[in-house]
Amino acid sequence: MYLTDMVVDEARRMALIIAKLLGIKATGTFDEYRQEFNNILESEYNTELEKLIHLSQEDFDSLIKGDLYSSEKLNALSQMLYVFAEPFERNEETQLLLKKVMAIFDVLEEKYHFQSFDNLTKRSAIYGYFNIKL
Template identity: 55%
Template sequence: MFQRDFIMNEARKFALMLAKLLGLKAEGEYEEYLKYFNEVLDEEYNAELDELLKLDEDAFKKRLTDANYSAEKLNALGQMLYVFAEPFTANEETAALLKKVMVIFNLLQTEHHYESFDNVTRRNAIHKYFETNYERT
């Protein structure tokens, strides 16, 4: 019972965090959005965006695996990075972010046996981005 309550509280916390990020981005409050985004990365994941971007896919996966995040926390990070990458422009930063989102989605599926329709839809959008901009990267 306690574990289920903990998981539900974590899911609520991350849902509220994502809602705030989406709201700030939608309202065009980019400075506030970026500030909050970086605060969440620091507080919840002990990371900085530039640091994560510098990691290749294997090093990123190792960092996540070593941190042993819950499925909810991993999913929230994937959603954060996906939203941060929007709108998808054909540049190296966006490609690096989306590759990391795919690493997260793959970890969720293989290690946590977690899949959602939202993640499947986003995975398809990422595949389309790479097919369109990088011809099967």
Template identity: 50%
Template sequence: MFQRDFIMNEARKFALMLAKLLGLKAEGEYEEYLKYFNEVLDEEYNAELEGLLKLDEEGFKKHLIDAGYTSEKLNALGQMFYVFAEPFNNDDKTAGILDKVLIIFNLLETQHHYESFDNITKRNTIYNYFKNTHDRT
């Protein structure tokens, strides 16, 4: 019972955090959005945005595995990066962020046996982005 309550509280906390991030971004409060994004990364993931973005794919995957995040925490990170990448500009920075989202989704599926329709839809959107802008699938 305690573990279930803990998981529900974690999921609720991350849902509220994502809602706040989405709201700030939608309202055009980019400075506040970026500040809160970095606070969440620091407090919840003990990480910095720039440090995570600089990691290559293998380094990023290793970092995630070594950190041992729960599936809820890992999924929240994937959602945060997905929102951060929007509106999917045709540039290397966006492509790099979306590659990291795919790494997170792959880890969720292979290591945590976690799949969701939302992540499948986002994965397909990312594949379409790469197909249309970077000529890769």
């Protein structure tokens, strides 16, 4: 019971963080949004956006496959990176972010057996961005 409460609290906290970011993205400046995004990455994941973007795919895969983050934190990270990448512009940063989102979705499905309609919809949008046929 106690573990369930902790998981629910963690999921609720991550949802509030994502909601806060969405609010800033909608009403604030891009610099303010990027700064808050980095603050959250630093406090929750001990990293920053530039490091994540330029982390090799192999190193990123090792990071997310380890036991450092719970499934809730990984799901929240995928949501944050996805929202940050929107609107999907044709540039290297967006491509790198979306590849990392896909890697997180893969780990969530394979390691944690976690799937959601939201993630499936986002996966489909990413496939569309890369012009991958389902």
